[in-house]
Amino acid sequence: MRGVLDGNRRSVCAGDQTHLMASLVFTELLGGGVFEIDAGLDESSLRTLGGGGLRGPSGPGRDPSGAVVVAEITGDGIALADQGGAWTLFGTSGAGDGQFRRPAAAAFTGGGMVVLDSGNCRLVFLDDIGGSGWSTYGHRGMPSATNPAVGAYADPRGLAVDSSGRIWVADPGSQRLTRIDRSDGSGWCRISLPPASAPSLPYGLCAFRDGVLVLDVGNRRVLVVDDVDTVEVALDDPSIVSPGFVAAVNDDDIVLADLRANELRLVQFDGAGFVDVARLRGSPPDVVVPLFDSIGGVGA
Template identity: 55%
Template sequence: MTRVVFTELLGGGVFTVGDDLDPSSLEPVGNGRLGGPSGPAVDVTGAVLVADLEGDAVALAEHGGGWQHFGTPGVGVGELHRPTAAAFLPAGRLVVLDSGNRRLVVVDDVSGAGWTTYGHPGLSPSEGGFVDPRGLAVDASGRMWVSDPGAHRLTRVNSPAGDGWVEIGLPAAAHPPIPYGLGARGDGVVLVDAGNARLLVLEGDGTTSASVDLADGTWVSPSFVASVGGNLVVGDAVANELRLLEPVAGSFVTVAVLRGSPPDVLQPLFDSLGGVGS
């Protein structure tokens, strides 16, 4: 069974669950809670990688193991500032969306060796410039996609050197796009456009192959998304729930829901979603 990983931003927990969202398959990850886990990813071995927003670090847990940490607060080598997402690259390398420093950070492993950065603060839509990057996905070809709601754009780069930078055009809509949640899907991605309450499935060349309306009255604040096989898992941050969506007739429909508990419950199942990944 494929596992989905998700985080509690406030509760500090990280969990995996089966791709059918069966509550009986829910399992905690690591050996304790983190300061503000966000933007998680899981690899084929079951290792889980998360950005620790409040800890200015990233954390990695091998399958069944405890947390290994990397990063200290700051702007220099080995330093991060409010990272929001992390992902696995080919050959086992790691990439972190260092949002507070408006850059991508690539390292060989959780030791921080092989430190490389790409990007800079960009108040205008300049190449390599980020305003408020939030979502990160690595596609099947190893390309890195970044959602930047502050700049109203989605970008893609081919490598840590920044070659192949391109802004991905999104379909016209009633409001300016606010690209937010992002998940890899083959050579493309699936994206939550919070500005237009829609889910976009984008192919590797940036074209849109499907669009799902999230303004049907059943969602509160859909924020995060991951692709699992042909299905999607969408996290609604305010409703504190995960939904499993299956493709039907060119769109997607909800077939399962995993709902957490309010944070004031003595022992909540989970609270305050901070990201979902696969």
């Protein structure tokens, strides 16, 4: 595997520049479960969050207090659980206030939360799980050679809030990564991704250092975008069968979700490149009842 990260720097969580997460959260898309596991992917540390199953839980977000917010991609809503608490649900199906259509991811902001309402091609901003402070940004659209389609999304899938509170969206439908500074869309920009053998398809996203990690599923690579929009290839590994999501844990550890293998894969920067540290597979061939039946997203 090829890597270019500087091991002297460390990952951070949105809204807390000093807190290092020692675990990660991931969702079980078909089975409806949401799990937390120690960063080393030790199976004995696997635990269920929120109690009962959700309806197609997708990209999860977590804040330093331990609260978790999850998008229900088949339930057209969102769910929130405080640390050790049960799920509180919000949302109905539609395109109006208090409504979602196939939301793909959710994350905490400094004063509330943001939801990637994928089916409605918009971002939804909320003060709390009750829906107060509802506002939206974005619309359906596709850029062209003469129209940059500012604020438009074609099929947005990845969401991240960086340490400065900026909101990043990966939109494989338009083959682009975009960012806004605030909920009103100010500071909108498109981030140019480095050329590769296949068209770039940014999909999974997570906050990392002062920017983000981007999973380019079209080329099976992980990109690092820093605070001045410099993009580097952090990991380029054709052995990843079907990568979908990425999370940063501890200093320079990365967890990849391989969707076809139904596997979480922990890789670590060793000074020269990335090495495999641990793997956790949901459905080994010799296990009748899997640990998890599919992966709908990961978050740290």
